[in-house]
Amino acid sequence: MIAVTGATGQLGQLVIKYLLQRAPSEKLVALARDLDKAQSLIGSGVEIRQADYSQPSSLVAALKGVTKLLLISSSEVGQRFVQHKNVIDAAKEAGVELIAYTSLLHADTSPLMLAAEHVETEAYLKQANIPHVLLRNGWYSENYLASLAPSLANGGFIGCAKDGKISSAAREDYAQAGAAVLTSEQSQGGKIYELAGDESYTLTDLCEIISEESGQKIPYINLPESDFVKALESAGIPRPFAVVLADSDKGASKGGLFDDSHDLSKLIGHPTRSLREMIKASL
Incomplete structure (x- = not known):
């Protein structure tokens, strides 16, 4: 059996879909x-189990019979490692044969x-x-598209990415x-995938596409x-x-x-979705 943690989250729901x-x-x-x-999954045939990263006692039972586990990293920055450790310990006790973990692009050398x-x-x-297999996910395009509406309203896109x-x-x-x-038939244990989009851009490039x-005209x-940080706080972000x-x-x-390895498009068998296409859809 294949299990997905955080299955009601934005990424988890999509993983279940695919x-x-x-x-x-x-x-x-x-x-x-x-x-x-998890009500949206009722009727899909997928078994729904309660599991809380912060409650180790709930995890071993939740992982019973699971052979492959996707451990989607916790969203609670500062508490992530302890929560992940709880899941890993439970997976080992439950006899899980493979953990796929959503890490960060080039985590071992990343300045983030x-x-x-x-x-x-x-x-x-x-x-x-x-x-285990490491899915080192890069940045989500949606992270920047979330700023599209305020950028149009304010006539500029702010950041500090130079x-x-x-x-x-x-x-x-x-x-x-x-x-x-x-679902791969190939052994995945020990593999590391550096996952990122096929195209690379600066925030100035992003603003040129938004403008077009x-x-x-939206300048960066x-x-x-x-x-x-102060500007984000003034916009209501904690x-x-x-x-x-x-x-x-x-x-x-x-x-x-x-990243220019193209591991992501190779893995999914088609080009990653273009930034321009996503901006069009958002607009």
């Missing part, structure tokens, strides 16, 4: 902290503050001596990759990191998350969000 295209529904398990949020807990998790997977190249991809592309790995598609305005976003932009300026 797994259903590749495997019988009775072989799939959706793990969710809040079962009420987000990398630290991913590096800890990768090290613990190795220490736990359980077969001219750093970004190789983002659609969340659906990463979900397809997870489903492909979990919207008919409104590069700010000092501290000013970008400071801890604003700091993470600004640090990620700063990391992009150092090459932290760039």
